[in-house]
Amino acid sequence: MVLHFTGVSNTGKIRKPPAKRAKSPPLLPDQIAFIKELEDETLRNQQAKKVDKLENISWKVHLEWEQSGISDITKSIKDITNSMWIDIPEKGLGANFKAEIFQYRQSLPPLVTNTQLHGLCYKNPTSVDRELLSAIESGIIRQLAISRHDNTGELVIPSEYFFDQIDKLKDQDGQDEATVQMLESYQDLCDDNPANISFRTDELNEYGIHAAHITFLVKSGFLTLCPGRSGLYNLTIPNLGMYVKLVTTARLWVLNTIKKSTWKELLESALTEKMEGSKQKWRDLRGLKMEWIMKDCHGGGWCEPFSTPVGRGWKLTGQKF
Numbered sequence: 251m252v253l254h255f256t257g258v259s260n261t262g263k264i265r266k267p268p269a270k271r272a273k274s275p276p277l278l279p280d281q282i283a284f285i286k287e288l289e290d291e292t293l294r295n296q297q298a299k300k301v302d303k304l305e306n307i308s309w310k311v312h313l314e315w316e317q318s319g320i321s322d323i324t325k326s327i328k329d330i331t332n333s334m335w336i337d338i339p340e341k342g343l344g345a346n347f348k349a350e351i352f353q354y355r356q357s358l359p360p361l362v363t364n365t366q367l368h369g370l371c372y373k374n375p376t377s378v379d380r381e382l383l384s385a386i387e388s389g390i391i392r393q394l395a396i397s398r399h400d401n402t403g404e405l406v407i408p409s410e411y412f413f414d415q416i417d418k419l420k421d422q423d424g425q426d427e428a429t430v431q432m433l434e435s436y437q438d439l440c441d442d443n444p445a446n447i448s449f450r451t452d453e454l455n456e457y458g459i460h461a462a463h464i465t466f467l468v469k470s471g472f473l474t475l476c477p478g479r480s481g482l483y484n485l486t487i488p489n490l491g492m493y494v495k496l497v498t499t500a501r502l503w504v505l506n507t508i509k510k511s512t513w514k515e516l517l518e519s520a521l522t523e524k525m526e527g528s529k530q531k532w533r534d535l536r537g538l539k540m541e542w543i544m545k546d547c548h549g550g551g552w553c554e555p556f557s558t559p560v561g562r563g564w565k566l567t568g569q570k571f
Contacts, residue, residue: 303513304556305559306556306557307558311557313555315329315541317370319371319374320370320374321381323367323406324390324391324408327367327406330362330367330370331360333539333545335536335538336537338351351532354492357492359407359493360407361405361407361490362407363406363549364406365545365546365547367382368549369544369545369547369549369550372548387444387445390408391408391409392409392485393406393445393447394447394485394487394490395448395484396486413440413441416436419470420433420434432458432463435458438457439454439459447484448476449485451482451483464483467483468483470488471486471487471490472488474486496538497546499530499534499535500535500538500546501546501547501571503525503530503534505552505553505566507524508521514566515565516564517564519561522540525540550569550571551569552567552569552571
């Protein structure tokens with residue numbers, strides 16, 4: 251009788267079953283996003299052969315809002331703030347949401363970015379810088395600096411509004427006399443130094459503004475500690491953070507939308523159509539006008555307009571945003 255043995259090789263050694271392959275660890279969200287971006291980029295490159303570039307007739311483009319020069323900076327600021335919002339529609343949005351949008355708009359200070367002012371007068375930046383400097387030194391407008399990590403740049407606001415907000419704080423019910431006197435000293439400090447965007451602790455102390463007062467001004471939204479600079483405080487205004495977030499969100503939406511296109515260019519009409527179909531139009535952008543956003547994007551040098559047979563196009567310049 252012949253016996254058959256299984257699991258034994260000709261050499262007499264017992265064969266071990268093959269080792270199981272270890273499971274790969276799950277991908278992290280950043281890795282998933284990176285892979286998706288690579289896949290999207292590959293798809294765009296494949297589609298590039300199928301999508302024609304827009305025909306560029308001319309780089310000389312007439313922009314409805316563009317001015318040859320700035321002679322009245324306060325009027326220019328009003329021109330920008332007045333072109334900010336689309337009318338809230340009577341239908342399509344819930345009553346509570348419409349009230350929320352209205353309240354949001356009302357709470358924003360009348361700030362503008364330096365990039366928007368340059369977008370208003372793109373072909374004559376010297377005029378913008380000259381008028382800005384003159385208006386700041388004469389105390390007509392106030393310049394406010396913010397942290398640079400979001401690339402928003404400097405902001406300007408009419409000095410009248412800046413001081414009015416301090417007056418409102420002084421007039422609040424229950425405000426004690428010592429606090430009112432301190433706020434008047436703070437107004438004097440700002441008035442005596444119209445070009446300052448920040449103050450050191452000793453400069454504040456010279457006007458009788460000490461540690462407890464500084465804390466009060468920080469909590470009230472009129473000072474903020476300068477990042478990485480102990481004892482240095484930037485001037486600010488209540489709800490400035492809301493404004494910065496709005497500018498940044500709008501700018502990135504436009505520039506990223508153009509970037510996702512095959513040739514990193516889009517017709518303005520297509521850009522507007524994409525915004526109309528985006529949830530962000532009202533949820534995040536609160537009904538901003540395209541014109542207001544493009545003043546910032548163009549003035550910051552991130553995109554430039556060109557003429558096509560079917561309307562105005564916008565193309566990324568390659569400048570980092």
